[in-house]
Amino acid sequence: xxxxxxxxxxxxxxxxxxxxxxxxxxxxxxxxxxxxxxxxxxxxxxxxxxxxxxxxxxxxxxxxxxxxxxxxxxxxxxxxxxxxxxxxxxxxxxxxxxxxxxxxxxxxxxxxxxxxxxxxxxxxxxxxxxxxxxxxxxxxxxxxxxxxxxxxxxxxxxxx
Numbered sequence: 001x002x003x004x005x006x007x008x009x010x011x012x013x014x015x016x017x018x019x020x021x022x023x024x025x026x027x028x029x030x031x032x033x034x035x036x037x038x039x040x041x042x043x044x045x046x047x048x049x050x051x052x053x054x055x056x057x058x059x060x061x062x063x064x065x066x067x068x069x070x071x072x073x074x075x076x077x078x079x080x081x082x083x084x085x086x087x088x089x090x091x092x093x094x095x096x097x098x099x100x101x102x103x104x105x106x107x108x109x110x111x112x113x114x115x116x117x118x119x120x121x122x123x124x125x126x127x128x129x130x131x132x133x134x135x136x137x138x139x140x141x142x143x144x145x146x147x148x149x150x151x152x153x154x155x156x157x158x159x160x
Contacts, residue, residue: 024066026091028082033073076100093117109134
């Protein structure tokens, strides 16, 4: 009788305890390689921001944050290897910070159902979500796509 009562109390406690999720983010960093001088502060800032959210706010919306960092050296092949090695970890979104890696990951994230965030590089056809449902372009960027669009608009108005 005591075992049944204890089991019922434990089961009730477990049912009443909320399930804690973990928000997993990936940092496909490039601290080494030809662009390491730019990649080091970018990777440090990215990880520091999520560390701040975890330590100051207890995560995001009460959910704990887990960071997975993988070094790409700004190399497309290594970037794809990082994606393949981490995609089973529950990463919410990838932001490869490289056009080459982005182009290689588009078909992979589409097949795997994982979000890909691009910062002003990548395919313009990913802009509205109709062609690539898992690829998201940052619209307020000063990246290559916006510069090209501005140039085309200027050329059309000047009549060159």
